[in-house]
Amino acid sequence: MSAEISTEAVPEQSPQQSLSTAAARNLATTTKTVPQMQGITSRWLLRVLPWVEVSGGTYRVNRRLTYAVGGGRVAVSQTADQAAVVPPSLREIPLFAGFADEAVLGSLAAAFDQRQVAAGEVIAERGQPADGLYVVAHGKVNRTRAGAFGADAALGVVADGGYFGAGELTGEATWDHTAVALTDTTLLVLSRTRFDAILGQSQALQARVSDFHDAARLPQNRKGEKDITITSGHDGEPVLPATFADYELNPREYELSVAQTVLRVHTRVADLFNEPMNQLKEQLRLTVEALRERQEYEMVNNPDYGLLHNAVYSQRMHTHSGPPTPDDMDELLSRRRSTKAFIAHPRAIAAFGRECSRRGLYPHSTEVLGGNIPAWRGVPIFPCNKIPVTSEHTTSIIAMRTGEDDQGVVGLRQTGIPDEYEPGMNVRFMGIDDQALMSYLVTAYFSVAVLVPDALGILENVEIAQPFS
Numbered sequence: 001m002s003a004e005i006s007t008e009a010v011p012e013q014s015p016q017q018s019l020s021t022a023a024a025r026n027l028a029t030t031t032k033t034v035p036q037m038q039g040i041t042s043r044w045l046l047r048v049l050p051w052v053e054v055s056g057g058t059y060r061v062n063r064r065l066t067y068a069v070g071g072g073r074v075a076v077s078q079t080a081d082q083a084a085v086v087p088p089s090l091r092e093i094p095l096f097a098g099f100a101d102e103a104v105l106g107s108l109a110a111a112f113d114q115r116q117v118a119a120g121e122v123i124a125e126r127g128q129p130a131d132g133l134y135v136v137a138h139g140k141v142n143r144t145r146a147g148a149f150g151a152d153a154a155l156g157v158v159a160d161g162g163y164f165g166a167g168e169l170t171g172e173a174t175w176d177h178t179a180v181a182l183t184d185t186t187l188l189v190l191s192r193t194r195f196d197a198i199l200g201q202s203q204a205l206q207a208r209v210s211d212f213h214d215a216a217r218l219p220q221n222r223k224g225e226k227d228i229t230i231t232s233g234h235d236g237e238p239v240l241p242a243t244f245a246d247y248e249l250n251p252r253e254y255e256l257s258v259a260q261t262v263l264r265v266h267t268r269v270a271d272l273f274n275e276p277m278n279q280l281k282e283q284l285r286l287t288v289e290a291l292r293e294r295q296e297y298e299m300v301n302n303p304d305y306g307l308l309h310n311a312v313y314s315q316r317m318h319t320h321s322g323p324p325t326p327d328d329m330d331e332l333l334s335r336r337r338s339t340k341a342f343i344a345h346p347r348a349i350a351a352f353g354r355e356c357s358r359r360g361l362y363p364h365s366t367e368v369l370g371g372n373i374p375a376w377r378g379v380p381i382f383p384c385n386k387i388p389v390t391s392e393h394t395t396s397i398i399a400m401r402t403g404e405d406d407q408g409v410v411g412l413r414q415t416g417i418p419d420e421y422e423p424g425m426n427v428r429f430m431g432i433d434d435q436a437l438m439s440y441l442v443t444a445y446f447s448v449a450v451l452v453p454d455a456l457g458i459l460e461n462v463e464i465a466q467p468f469s
Contacts, residue, residue: 032277034282034285035286037286039289039293040289041293041296041385043292044383044384045296045300045382046296048340049410050402050403050404050410050411051410051412052411053415054413054447055414059253059449060251060254061254061451062247063247063248064245065246073089073313073316074089074092074161076135076138076160078137083138083186084109084112084188085108085112085135085188087105087108087109090105093166094166095208095209096108096208104204104205107198108198111191111194112188112189113190113191114137114189115188115189116184116185116187117139117185118181118184119182120180120181123141123179123181124165124175125178126146126175126177128175129175130168130175131191132192132195133164133168134164134179135162135188136158136159137187138160138185138186139160139182139185139186140157140181140183140185140318141162141164141179141181141182142158142180143179145176145177152178156318157182157318158179158318159460160461164177169192169195228245229242256446257298257305259298259444261287262430263284264437264440265280265437266437267437270438284421287442288421288422288425291425291442294444299411299446299447299448300387300398301388305447305449307343307400307409307456308396310456311398311457314454316457316458316460317331317457317459322461323352323355323463324397324459326355326356326359326361329342329352330377332397332399332457335454336399336400336401336455336457339379339399341380341382341400342376342380343397343398343399344397344398345385348387348395348397349381349383350464351462352376364378366380368380393465394460395464396458396459396460398457399457399459400456400457402455404451406455407455408451409449409450410448410451411447411448412447412449413445414445417445426443427442428443
C-alpha cells in the first residue's frame with residue numbers, strides 16, 4: 001500500500017512583531033552570583049574547638065611525672081603472605097620502652113613466629129600456662145576475664161598492631177584472661193623460651209627488665225602518675241606524710257603549624273574587572289576557604305599533631321562486630337569524663353543510624369550554634385569528611401573532651417599577627433613582577449594539643465558499607 005501524500009499548504013511564518021529576548025539581553029544587566037565552591041564543608045572541628053592564644057609560637061603541655069611509658073602500637077611489615085615485626089616499634093610495648101640496643105630489638109623481632117588462627121579459635125585460655133607475647137598482625141581478638149559474679153567480663157578487642165601477653169613474659173606463668181579470635185587472624189608470637197634465651201645473652205635487656213619491674217613497684221595512681229601521699233581517717237596525732245607533685249622533665253611542646261599559598265592576580269584584571277564584584281576580594285575569599293579546609297585536614301590527619309595520631313593506645317578501641325553500634329559508642333563514651341563531642345565521617349554517622357534503627361532506637365538531636373546536630377547520650381556527633389575512609393570501607397570515630405579548664409583538647413593559634421586577615425591568618429602583599437602579576441602570601445598558623453591522654457579517644461575499624469538486606 002502506498003503512503004498518502006498530504007497536499008495541505010504549510011502556513012507561512014508571521015513576521016516578528018516585538019524585540020526578541022536574545023537581542024534584549026544585550027541591553028539587560030545580568031544578575032550574577034559570587035563564585036561558588038564545592039569544596040567548602042561545615043568544618044565543625046574548627047568551630048567547636050576552644051582556641052588558645054599562643055603568643056610565642058610554641059605551646060608547652062606540662063604534666064605530672066608518669067611512670068607508665070610505652071603503650072603504643074607495634075608496627076608490622078608484610079611481604080606477600082609473610083608478616084614481621086618492625087624492630088623499633090617494639091619500644092611501644094612498656095616492657096621495652098626506651099630500650100636503646102637496636103641489635104637486641106632486631107633479635108627480638110626476628111624471634112617472632114607467624115601463626116594463623118580461624119574465627120572462634122581460642123588463642124589463650126584463663127588458667128593455662130602463658131606461652132608468650134602475641135602481636136595481632138591482622139584481624140581481631142576478643143579478650144575476657146572472670147567477672148565478679150561468674151559471668152565473663154570483657155577486656156576489649158585487640159586488632160592490627162595490638163598485643164597481649166607482655167606482662168606474662170617476665171611475670172605470671174599463667175593467663176589471667178581468655179583470648180578468642182573474632183575473625184580469621186594473623187598472629188606474631190614471641191615465645192617465653194625464645195625471649196628467655198635472648199634475655200640470658202643481653203645484660204642491657206636484663207637491666208631494662210629490672211628497671212621495668214622497679215618502676216611498677218613505685219607508688220603511682222591508676223593513670224601511672226607519681227603518687228601524692230595523703231593520710232585520711234586517722235585519729236590522734238600521727239606523723240603526717242610529706243609529699244610533692246613531681247613534673248615531667250621533658251614536657252611536649254607544640255609549635256604552630258603553617259599552611260601557605262601564593263595568590264597571583266593580574267593587574268589588568270584587578271584594575272578593570274571589578275564591577276559588580278571585586279576580583280581580588282573573590283579570589284582571596286576562595287583561597288581562604290581552601291586554606292581552612294586544609295587546616296582542618298591537618299588537625300585530623302597530621303602524623304605529628306593530628307588527632308588520629310595522638311590518641312594513646314589505651315584510648316583506642318575497636319568495634320566488636322564491624323559497624324558502629326550503640327554498645328561501641330557507649331564504650332567509647334565511658335573512657336573519659338565530660339566528653340563534649342564525637343567527630344565522625346558522614347558515612348559513619350549514617351552507619352550508626354542504621355544500627356540504632358535496627359535496634360529500635362531513635363537518638364535525639366541537640367542544638368549547637370543554631371543548628372540541630374545528631375547526638376548520642378546528649379553528646380553531639382559532628383560530621384567531618386576529613387576523617388579518612390579506607391579501601392575496605394572502614395573509618396574512625398573520634399571522641400574528645402575540650403578546653404584548657406577541663407584538661408581537654410584545644411586548638412592553638414596566634415592572633416594579632418602582621419597583616420591579619422582572620423584570626424591566625426594573614427595576607428601579605430609580595431609585590432608586582434615584570435609580567436604585571438600581583439602576588440599575595442596567604443598564611444594560616446594553627447595546631448591542636450591534647451592536654452592529658454584520656455581527653456581523646458578513637459573508635460577504630462568502623463565498617464560503613466551498607467549490608468545487603
